[in-house]
Amino acid sequence: MSPTNRPDGGHGTATGGTYEVRFHQEPRRAESRNPERSRGLERDGRTLLGLCYTCAMETIEPGFEPLEGWKPVNPRTTALIIVDMQYATGSRDAGIGKIWQEQGRSDLIEYRFGRLERLVVPNVRKLLDFFRENGLRVLYVTYGSEVADFSDLPPLVRRIARPTNNRAGAREHEILDELKPLANEVVLNKITANAFDSSSIDVVLRGWHTDYLVFVGVSTHACVDSTARAAADRGYKCVLVEDATAGASDRLHNAALENFGAVFGRVEKTDGIIDEMGTQLRRQRIPSVHSDRFS
Numbered sequence: 001m002s003p004t005n006r007p008d009g010g011h012g013t014a015t016g017g018t019y020e021v022r023f024h025q026e027p028r029r030a031e032s033r034n035p036e037r038s039r040g041l042e043r044d045g046r047t048l049l050g051l052c053y054t055c056a057m058e059t060i061e062p063g064f065e066p067l068e069g070w071k072p073v074n075p076r077t078t079a080l081i082i083v084d085m086q087y088a089t090g091s092r093d094a095g096i097g098k099i100w101q102e103q104g105r106s107d108l109i110e111y112r113f114g115r116l117e118r119l120v121v122p123n124v125r126k127l128l129d130f131f132r133e134n135g136l137r138v139l140y141v142t143y144g145s146e147v148a149d150f151s152d153l154p155p156l157v158r159r160i161a162r163p164t165n166n167r168a169g170a171r172e173h174e175i176l177d178e179l180k181p182l183a184n185e186v187v188l189n190k191i192t193a194n195a196f197d198s199s200s201i202d203v204v205l206r207g208w209h210t211d212y213l214v215f216v217g218v219s220t221h222a223c224v225d226s227t228a229r230a231a232a233d234r235g236y237k238c239v240l241v242e243d244a245t246a247g248a249s250d251r252l253h254n255a256a257l258e259n260f261g262a263v264f265g266r267v268e269k270t271d272g273i274i275d276e277m278g279t280q281l282r283r284q285r286i287p288s289v290h291s292d293r294f295s
Contacts, residue, residue: 070237070266075277076284079137079210080127083195083217083224085179086142088166090116090218095164095172108248115246116218121178123244123270124216128179130274134281137208140187141195143223144173153191193223196230205236212237214273216244221256229264238265239273 088095092113100109131138143157144166150158165172168189181187188199195201205213213236215228224245228238240260247253261267268276 072276072280073212073214073237073239073273075134075136075281077210078212078214078277079139079205079208080131081213081215081217081227082124082128082138082140082179083215083227084141084143084219085121085124085176085217086144086166086172087174087176088144088161088164088172090121090176092117095166096160099163111250112246112248119243120216120218120246121176123241124179126270127214127216127241127244127274130277132182134277136277137210138181138185139201139204140175140181140185141199141201141217141223141227142173142175142187142189143191143193144168144170144189145191146189157191157193190223193226194230195223195227196234201227202234210236212239214239214241216241218246219252220245220247221252222247225256225260228260232264240265240267241270241273242267243269 084090086095090113091097092101092109097109097113128138130136144161145151145153145158146168148167150162150167153161161167167173175181175187186204188195188201188204190197190199190201192198213228213231215224215238217224220240224240228240232238238260240257242257245253245257247256257267
């Protein structure tokens with residue numbers, strides 16, 4: 001690898017003559033960050049991914065080759081993955097919403113639950129209706145303890161699940177009424193942020209011969225992102241639906257989407273992915289993959 005210089009003073013490295021990895025400075029972030037922490041990220045005259053800089057890959061002719069078959073989405077081999085749309089995480093009157101009310105965190109409440117009520121739940125519902133009407137696969141993922149004392153959870157998850165009473169049998173563990181699964185739709189519980197670590201999701205998806213996964217739910221920067229990235233690592237073609245996901249803040253939500261879209265998969269809006277899949281269904285004129293499911 002040989003060093004290269006940019007006209008704006010940045011630095012990068014080129015490999016193989018086909019593409020260049022460039023490191024970009026973001027001055028506005030740098031001004032608001034702690035310089036003591038950023039100094040430790042210096043390497044050979046350039047600052048790596050850290051608090052005041054981001055690392056992005058830019059292409060030079062011919063650049064990174066696009067991954068084969070990532071667009072358009074093939075409905076025949078696609079599943080909708082609905083992540084953690086439960087009362088513990090998705091209702092202002094239960095779980096984390098109730099805790100924030102007790103703490104007087106109206107800012108967090110209005111951002112997260114305002115977004116969920118106004119945007120996310122309606123869009124997840126729209127996607128659900130589309131998948132169901134076309135006989136396509138739907139899979140729900142939940143998180144929470146499967147025992148009363150939360151002893152089955154790792155500490156990272158237990159510290160969230162216990163205060164929100166997210167355990168099997170509790171109202172907080174249930175999926176929101178507006179998005180309830182049908183009797184023949186799969187619901188898998190996980191006890192880690194990443195569903196591939198603690199559920200049979202991979203077995204189910206491979207049994208369905210699934211290639212494409214469309215992710216919706218909460219939280220964008222936690223369980224949605226963690227599960228989608230794990231799926232990408234396993235060879236699935238993944239789409240995060242921007243307006244059918246929510247985080248704890250715009251900053252966290254947008255950062256997760258930007259990172260995912262740069263490295264791991266696609267980021268789309270609800271109407272866009274429905275239009276794309278609808279077009280493919282009309283072109284292929286395929287029957288439902290299991291047309292008797294809703295008869």
